[in-house]
């Protein structure tokens with residue numbers, strides 16, 4: 049099969065051929081149905097501590113645009129549903145070609161125009177790659193933030209300003225070392241959905257503790273438009289780089305809020 053993508057001939061409906069787990073029982077994303085989630089008072093607050101990176105790239109990998117440090121620097125995620133410390137690996141985005149579509153997770157069937165994923169790996173593993181292959185739902189912890197169009201997002205501006213420089217697949221730029229990743233996050237990481245799931249792109253490994261925040265982040269219309277000029281590895285606009293929701297099967301979605 050041609051490398052996987054989001055086009056008619058290589059999109060999500062084809063992925064099962066190379067990745068049979070695509071039809072597994074713990075796949076992501078899902079539709080977060082408020083009538084079916086369960087409040088869990090045992091869920092602790094989440095703590096993300098992000099240290100500015102001296103050497104990080106912003107790149108177009110053909111299916112997303114991604115902030116990728118060259119090495120770890122002690123940036124980590126703890127708390128919430130997590131039993132151990134998780135190391136920050138990268139963040140990236142999924143978006144649509146218009147404001148009615150773009151997010152991977154949905155809330156009562158509603159899609160947001162985009163979704164931002166902060167990817168972390170279980171620090172009891174030697175590397176990200178080992179964590180993906182570690183088996184079970186505790187290999188990775190991914191924070192999902194919905195994006196909606198509204199006020200300009202000053203914290204994301206240094207990143208969205210770089211988008212035109214990574215328009216084509218395979219391009220990358222160095223991110224200024226004073227970029228403050230912590231500023232992207234809300235002051236307190238409360239009110240989230242959490243469930244056991246998978247990567248939303250091949251290899252679709254079922255190794256992810258998903259933590260999806262109820263409160264969307266805002267970006268301006270201009271910032272949203274910047275994403276829509278990015279080209280994917282098939283030479284088409286990258287917008288639409290989201291996987292449709294997968295069946296929940298017998299999983300429970302817990303919430304940190306009532």
Ligand SMILES: Cc1ccn(O)c(=O)c1
Pocket residue numbers: 165167188190247248249
């Ligand atoms: C590791 C990984 C790979 C793909 N996506 O979309 C994710 O959110 C996380």
Ligand SMILES: [Zn+2]
Pocket residue numbers: 140141142165248
């Ligand atoms: Zn993602």
